[in-house]
Amino acid sequence: MQALNVKCIGLPDVRNNFPFFRDNQRIYLDSSSTALKPEPVIGAITDFYLQAGSNVGRSNHQYAQLSTQLFESSRNKLACFLGCSADEVIFTANCTDSINLLAHGLALGKGDHVVVSPLEHHSNLLPWLSKCRVSVARLDLNGCIDLDHLDSLLASDPAKLVAVCHASNVTGNVQPVRQICQIARARGALSLLDAAQTAGHIPVSVGQIGCDFLALSGHKMFGPSGIGALYMRRDLQASIQSYRYGGGMVNKVQHGDISYQSGPGRFEAGTPNIEGAIGLGAAVDYINGLGGQWVQDHDRDLESYFRSQIQSVRNIEIAFPIASQHLPIFPLVPVGKVDIGFVSRILSDRYDIALSSGYQCNQPLYRNSGIEGALRVSMHLYNTRKDIDTLIMALTDLQDLLA
Ligand SMILES: Cc1ncc(COP(=O)(O)O)c(C=O)c1O
Structure with a gap:
């Protein structure tokens, strides 16, 4: 199969393959739950x-x-x-x-x-x-x-x-x-x-x-x-x-x-x-068509960019250690007692950001660590640094709520 016309990391060409993003500013950060479908599929x-x-x-x-x-x-x-x-x-x-x-x-x-x-x-x-x-x-x-x-x-x-x-x-x-x-x-x-x-x-x-x-x-x-x-x-x-x-x-x-x-x-x-x-x-x-290497490079870029940016947000932490090989998936826990379902709903309603909140069908891992679920950010090839910037801006707005 011929390689699609993808020139460099984060170009909107890939995003355009996904009708879900047509004519809107949606930010989809729930790909670990399910990935969106491109036009050819x-x-x-x-x-x-x-x-x-x-x-x-x-x-x-x-x-x-x-x-x-x-x-x-x-x-x-x-x-x-x-x-x-x-x-x-x-x-x-x-x-x-x-x-x-x-x-x-x-x-x-x-x-x-x-x-x-x-x-x-x-x-x-x-x-x-x-x-x-x-x-x-x-x-x-x-x-x-x-x-x-x-x-x-x-x-x-x-x-x-x-x-x-x-x-x-x-x-x-x-x-x-x-x-x-x-x-x-x-x-x-x-x-x-x-x-x-x-x-x-x-x-x-x-x-x-x-x-x-x-x-x-x-x-x-x-x-x-x-x-x-x-x-x-x-x-x-x-x-x-x-x-x-x-x-x-x-x-x-x-x-x-x-x-x-x-x-x-x-x-x-x-x-x-x-x-x-x-x-x-x-x-x-x-x-x-995209090429496995492109996908991995893009993942790595999103992964390292997210890690560098999330540090600026107060009152939220990555719940578990990060290993040397790591996909762009991040479980975030507020330091305070705020309900994460409520936070995710605000992110959805106010900023059009979709992410998972809860145990992600993995209760033993969370419960044995004394954590009652997380806001999980999970990215894939249609995500961009701009999505991460918008999420960081939204979480910064909500910093006081997370305390
Ligand atoms: C690691 C892992 N295994 C299994 C499953 C179950 O997948 P499905 O619900 O598509 O059967 C999931 C879904 O999130 C998963 O993340």
């Missing part, structure tokens, strides 16, 4: 409805063929994005669905052991707690998973799986995932990476990371809602149970004689989210 979904509109993998007419082709081509795009084969990409509804598919598929018993980190979103905690025994690896002083502690935990109590986030949706700290996966493998455990926050920000190449499974959500990387993916190493697939049963997953069924498809089909019973997958494929094209 919206266009790909509309085109599907206009040109193909049919189900996939079922009928033989030209429209069904086109639908199937577009759907499978999105799987290929995602496979290239993840550095794996297309038959290792399972379409799901979202990151949560991917993790639940695996939690069910591993057939865990109450005695089985899974290791997570204190940073996990409820989606990478509750599925494991509902199935088996869960231990929590410690964090080091920089807010990253303590590798020595992880290793000793696995040595003393072998686990079936280490399931951790690639980057925290609260702190923004990118985790040392290659080392984590190496340690897991050396101790006989499988590894699952929750890449909900990193896909679309930094490379998520499963080969380089060395994970066995990787989960992501399409809507956080500019795709539509309701589509996600699970990378599942090919040689592990036969040992994973299906989560749901129905149409599209069998080669033959006659009474008790059932032969299931191999590969993703076995995990994708029922009509899939076809337009979602096609939109996600367009999102991958969009990211590739």
